[in-house]
Amino acid sequence: MRSIFSGLISKMYENAVWRNHQNIKELMEIKKDASFLDLGCDDGNITKSLAAKIRTNNIYGVEIVDEQIILAREKNILVSKFDLNNNFEYPTDFFDIVNANQVIEHLHSSDSFLSEIYRILKKDSYAIISTENASSWCNIGASILGWQIFSLTNFSKKALGIGNPLALHRKHTQQMSSWLHVRIYNIRGLKEYFELFGFEVESILGAGYFPLPGFFANFDKIHSHFITFKIRKIK
Numbered sequence: 001m002r003s004i005f006s007g008l009i010s011k012m013y014e015n016a017v018w019r020n021h022q023n024i025k026e027l028m029e030i031k032k033d034a035s036f037l038d039l040g041c042d043d044g045n046i047t048k049s050l051a052a053k054i055r056t057n058n059i060y061g062v063e064i065v066d067e068q069i070i071l072a073r074e075k076n077i078l079v080s081k082f083d084l085n086n087n088f089e090y091p092t093d094f095f096d097i098v099n100a101n102q103v104i105e106h107l108h109s110s111d112s113f114l115s116e117i118y119r120i121l122k123k124d125s126y127a128i129i130s131t132e133n134a135s136s137w138c139n140i141g142a143s144i145l146g147w148q149i150f151s152l153t154n155f156s157k158k159a160l161g162i163g164n165p166l167a168l169h170r171k172h173t174q175q176m177s178s179w180l181h182v183r184i185y186n187i188r189g190l191k192e193y194f195e196l197f198g199f200e201v202e203s204i205l206g207a208g209y210f211p212l213p214g215f216f217a218n219f220d221k222i223h224s225h226f227i228t229f230k231i232r233k234i235k
Contacts, residue, residue: 010168013225016208019217020130020226021046023205024101027128027230028053034096036060037120039084040103044072050099060095062088064178085109088116095120098127105131105151105181114197121233126202129194130228134184137223138210142166151184151225187222190229199231 034056038047041061051059061079063069072079082089085107098117107113117127132151133139139149148163153170156162157180161170185193191201206217206224217224 012208012210012214013168015214016210016217016225019214020101020207020228021049023207023226023228024099024128024130025050025053027203027205027228028097029126030055031096032056033058035094036097037062037090037095037099038077039098039100039117041068041072041077041079043068044075044077044079046101047072047077047099048075054097060090084113086112088120090120092119093122096122096125098125099129100127101130102132104129105184106178108182110183110193114194114199118197118199118233123233123235126230126232127199128228128230129190130226131190132181132184133186133206133223133225133227135186135223136208136210136225137212138225139184140223149184152181154179154181156180185227187227190227194229194231198233198235200234201229201231203230204228 028050032055034054035058036051036054036056037060039062041047041063047059047061059077061072061077063072063079064081069079069081080089098121104110104113121127134151139151142149142164150164150167153161153164153167161167194201204221205228206221208214208225209216210225221227
């Protein structure tokens with residue numbers, strides 16, 4: 001029975017991930033020759049697709065996994081390796097667009113992270129930040145059952161999927177610290193958090209509405225599984 005539920009959850013999750021990527025693309029503005037930075041660029045595949053939407057070849061990335069850095073650099077992405085909890089190795093007022101998809105939930109020092117994004121963005125430029133939502137229906141349901149919410153089962157290097165029998169990655173093995181979630185946010189919390197650091201929230205999109213079809217996510221973003229913010233540096 002668990003395998004059937006896990007299979008359904010996995011498929012819904014994959015669809016939500018795809019929709020979330022589409023949301024990020026939708027929020028990207030066309031700006032030829034823009035300086036674009038993707039924080040957590042992985043192997044560069046998604047980074048390149050976003051740059052294509054922007055229509056820029058000035059593509060930068062930050063990644064900490066050496067194997068993925070090699071793959072991203074093969075795609076002509078200028079990749080740096082450093083800890084996003086610390087100061088960024090870029091000049092002030094340098095970038096037109098910054099993207100951070102599924103990154104902020106992994107960071108111990110999200111204050112520093114947002115301060116640095118603000119610093120490196122040019123005035124009137126923007127960032128797109130996407131993360132999982134603590135108020136998604138599946139997280140609420142897990143909490144009611146006394147389970148660990150789906151978005152916060154990966155918090156130990158010793159195992160994934162702790163405290164939730166339907167967690168996607170429920171297995172016992174050591175993991176890299178970059179896989180671990182530190183905190184999960186809600187829409188109001190993130191909105192106030194971004195404003196606290198001087199950003200103006202322009203748009204919020206949702207993806208994934210487990211267990212219902214994903215198209216509900218933008219009718220009720222508060223309970224969508226992924227939330228994506230477009231925030232602008234206005235001063």
